[in-house]
Amino acid sequence: MLTVVKKEFKSCFLAVKYNIMREMLNPVTFVTNVLFMILNNASFIIQWLILYSLQDSIGGYSFKQVMLLWALAATTYGISHIIFHNAYRLSDLITDGKLDSYIVQPKNILLNVITSSTSISAIGDLLYGIIIAILIGLNWEEWLLFIFFSITGAIITTALAVISGSTSFFIIKGDMIASNVNNLLVHFSTYPEGIFNRTIKFIFYTIFPISYIVYMPIRIISKFNLGLTIIVSLVTILTIYLSFAIFNKGLKRYSSSNLMSARI
Amino acid sequence: MKKYFSIYKMTLLENIQYLSNLFFNFITFTLTIYIFLCLWQYMYKDPSNLIEGYDLTQMIWYVLITECMWYGNRNKSLMESMSNDIKSGSIAYNLNKPYSYLIFMIAKHFGEITLKFIFYFIISIILGFIFVGPLDNFAFAMLPLIIISMILGVIINSLIRIVISLLSFWIEDSTPFHWIYDKLILVIGTLFPVELFPLFLQPIIKCSPIFVVNYGPAKLFIDFSFASFRTIFVAQIIYVILIVILATIIYRKGVKKLNVNGG
Numbered sequence: 001m002l003t004v005v006k007k008e009f010k011s012c013f014l015a016v017k018y019n020i021m022r023e024m025l026n027p028v029t030f031v032t033n034v035l036f037m038i039l040n041n042a043s044f045i046i047q048w049l050i051l052y053s054l055q056d057s058i059g060g061y062s063f064k065q066v067m068l069l070w071a072l073a074a075t076t077y078g079i080s081h082i083i084f085h086n087a088y089r090l091s092d093l094i095t096d097g098k099l100d101s102y103i104v105q106p107k108n109i110l111l112n113v114i115t116s117s118t119s120i121s122a123i124g125d126l127l128y129g130i131i132i133a134i135l136i137g138l139n140w141e142e143w144l145l146f147i148f149f150s151i152t153g154a155i156i157t158t159a160l161a162v163i164s165g166s167t168s169f170f171i172i173k174g175d176m177i178a179s180n181v182n183n184l185l186v187h188f189s190t191y192p193e194g195i196f197n198r199t200i201k202f203i204f205y206t207i208f209p210i211s212y213i214v215y216m217p218i219r220i221i222s223k224f225n226l227g228l229t230i231i232v233s234l235v236t237i238l239t240i241y242l243s244f245a246i247f248n249k250g251l252k253r254y255s256s257s258n259l260m261s262a263r264i
Numbered sequence: 265m266k267k268y269f270s271i272y273k274m275t276l277l278e279n280i281q282y283l284s285n286l287f288f289n290f291i292t293f294t295l296t297i298y299i300f301l302c303l304w305q306y307m308y309k310d311p312s313n314l315i316e317g318y319d320l321t322q323m324i325w326y327v328l329i330t331e332c333m334w335y336g337n338r339n340k341s342l343m344e345s346m347s348n349d350i351k352s353g354s355i356a357y358n359l360n361k362p363y364s365y366l367i368f369m370i371a372k373h374f375g376e377i378t379l380k381f382i383f384y385f386i387i388s389i390i391l392g393f394i395f396v397g398p399l400d401n402f403a404f405a406m407l408p409l410i411i412i413s414m415i416l417g418v419i420i421n422s423l424i425r426i427v428i429s430l431l432s433f434w435i436e437d438s439t440p441f442h443w444i445y446d447k448l449i450l451v452i453g454t455l456f457p458v459e460l461f462p463l464f465l466q467p468i469i470k471c472s473p474i475f476v477v478n479y480g481p482a483k484l485f486i487d488f489s490f491a492s493f494r495t496i497f498v499a500q501i502i503y504v505i506l507i508v509i510l511a512t513i514i515y516r517k518g519v520k521k522l523n524v525n526g527g
Contacts, residue, residue, distance in 0.1 A: 029437045036440030043447040050460055051307070054315060059306060121440075176288035183292045191299055195306040 008108050012115045016083050019118035030120055037124025038131070041074055044190070059194025064136050065218060066192060071132035072146065072214050072221075073189045076153030078126025081119040084158040088182055090114065090165030091175040100256045110247045114162065142221050145229075149217035152236040156213050157185060159239035162247055169250025181208075189214045209235060267363055268371040275375025286383050293335050293384065294391060300327045300455065301395050316459040321396045322486045323456070329414075329482040330454035332388040336381035337418050341373045346429035347438045350518070359519065366426065366515055373422055381418065403488035410488065414481040416500040421449070421477045423507040430511065433518030453478035476500045 024030050045067075052063045061069065081088070090113065093099055102113045133146055164181035168174030188208075193201065193215040204211040212235040220228050301324060308320040315323070346369055349355040358365045392398075403410075428445055431438040453474040458466055469475065480496035 026436060028435070032435070032437065032440050036443055040440075040443040040447050043444075043451045047451045047455055050456060051303075054307060054460075058303075121443075173284070173288065176285065180288060180291050184295055187292075187296055187299055191303060195299075195302045197302070200302075 008111055011107055012083070012111055015112075015115040016118055019085075019116070020082075020120075020123075023118060023120045033120045034124040034127065037121040038128045041070070041125065041128040044070065059192030059196075061192035061194065061218075065222065067132050067136050068138075068221065069192065069214055069218055070190060071129045071136070072149060072153060072217060073129075073186075074125045074132070075129030075146075075150040076157055076189075076213060077186065078122045078124075078129060079150060079154035080157045080161075081122030082126060083118070083154070084114040084161075085119040085122070086117045087114040087158045087161040087165060088178075089117070090162060091168040091178040094165070094168040094250075094254065095172075095175060097254075097256050099251075099254060103251075109251065110162065110244060114158065138221075141224070145217070145221045145224070149221070149232065152232055153213040153217065155236050156209060156239050159243035160185065160209070162243040163239075166243075166246045166250045169253045184208075185210065185213075209239070212236070268367050271363075271368060271371040272375040275372050276378055279376055279379050283379070286380060289335075290383075290387055293331070293387060297328060297331060297388075297391055297395070300324070300331075316457070318457060318459070318486075321399060324396045325392050325399050325486050326457055326482050327454065328388040328392050329485045330478045332381075332384040333414060333417055333421070333478060333481065334449060334454055336384040337377055337421050339373055339376050339380075341369060341376055342422060342425040342429055343439070343442050345369075346426065347432040350429075350432040350522075351436055353522075355522070366511065369426065370422065377418070377422075399486060406484075406488045406493075409493055410481065410484045413484050413493065413496055413500065416497070416504065417477045417481045420473065420500060420503050420507065423504065423511060424473055424477075427507060427511050427514060430514045430518055433514075433521055448472075449474060449478060457483065473503065476503045 048063065048066050051058060052066075056062070058066065086093070093113065099109075099113065102109055102116070105112055129150070133143070138146055161178065161182055164178040165174070167177050171177075185208075188204070188210050193204070193211070196204070201211070204215065212232050216228055216232055219225070220232070304320060304323050304327070307315065308323070312319070318326070349358070355365065358368065424445065425442065428441045429438050431441060452461075452469060452472075458469050458475070458479050461469060469479075476496065476499050480492075480500065484493055484496060
């Protein structure tokens with residue numbers, strides 16, 4: 001069992017390594033993509049500076065906490081799109097019948113699919129998150145929690161992308177559902193929790209678990225709470241289980257398009 | 265011009281076949297507006313408050329109009345297709361055809377966004393009425409002038425996107441420049457009016473594309489005056505002329521530089 005897991009991890013690591021090496025073939029495009037993504041994210045600081053010039057606290061968050069929210073959201077998004085970028089294309093792969101080349105390989109199908117491409121601009125997101133975390137001056141305990149929750153957040157985000165992408169196995173417009181879910185995840189996770197009403201918060205803690213990606217981790221980093229940390233960890237495990245279960249169930253309904261294609 | 269109108273019409277008819285896609289996009293749009301509604305409701309703890317002369321209703325209508333103009337004009341033709349045509353060299357197939365590639369892309373783009381823009385405009389009006397109710401003293405009689413300004417804003421936005429995509433003649437991927445432009449419009453132009461920025465920044469923003477693309481038309485919508493219409497309209501016409509000249513120069517230089525391998 002342990003050997004299988006080890007092999008799968010090694011295989012994922014190699015896939016990501018070769019994806020990045022392939023993208024680095026054109027260094028100008030690579031550097032431009034990374035740098036401009038950092039600038040792109042940094043532009044939102046203007047928005048928050050303007051809003052905090054009107055009030056000292058927004059939704060119960062200080063300016064520093066909003067920056068921490070952005071840092072966590074950016075690293076979460078960055079890690080997810082560097083390692084599992086194809087999870088966000090899953091819907092198209094299913095609809096176009098392009099899973100054949102993954103199915104025939106002696107690897108875990110879902111992991112093989114989602115690790116087979118990398119978004120280079122996501123490296124910019126990851127770096128931006130780290131830069132902001134350095135600038136707001138986290139101490140070493142906060143850094144440990146920040147790294148831990150960046151990983152759990154990336155796993156939950158990817159799992160949600162897999163679940164929403166897998167709807168394409170069952171319904172025709174699954175790609176629209178997947179794109180809406182992924183867009184909304186980014187939109188909602190970059191605004192303080194306190195501005196939303198109770199109904200929205202309930203949704204964030206249940207069917208659309210954004211709270212476990214950013215809001216709860218922010219609370220834990222600000223003031224450590226073991227109980228909440230366990231809850232976030234359990235939710236992460238649950239979403240991993242659900243994503244594999246739904247994908248595998250959907251895979252039984254998959255039909256190939258007999259498309260001849262090469263994975264380069 | 266007849267052939268370009270035919271391209272526009274064909275693309276428009278093609279897009280009518282995919283109306284259902286618009287309804288799915290409506291979910292993201294509505295929830296994005298909802299986030300801004302929550303944010304501004306929090307900022308205006310007392311709805312009768314004024315922030316830089318704007319009340320809550322005006323602020324939400326401002327966001328609705330600017331977001332409608334941003335979402336309604338987002339399109340892959342100008343952002344991805346043009347860059348890909350240049351990058352892959354498939355632009356060569358268009359260059360030897362009896363039409364101008366630039367006008368062809370503009371006609372195609374407007375064919376793709378016409379329905380989208382009308383859809384988002386109607387949705388914005390409905391959401392405005394649901395979320396905050398009608399605007400006080402809205403100038404109904406001036407609606408045609410406001411719509412002209414909005415259309416000019418969309419045209420300028422599209423032309424700027426064309427100029428950015430044409431950079432692909434020199435750099436392989438112009439997408440990062442689109443991100444920066446998008447964020448400039450989104451962060452500075454859509455969430456709040458120019459008046460909320462520090463005084464020293466306001467003249468700079470008023471000279472930037474944000475003034476003619478987003479702020480101007482939205483300002484006319486929430487607080488119309490002939491004086492501001494004149495200023496915004498003149499600025500928009502100047503921008504259209506300047507960007508058309510710029511796009512033509514860049515395109516001609518780029519085409520001369522183009523080097524396509526056969527295949």
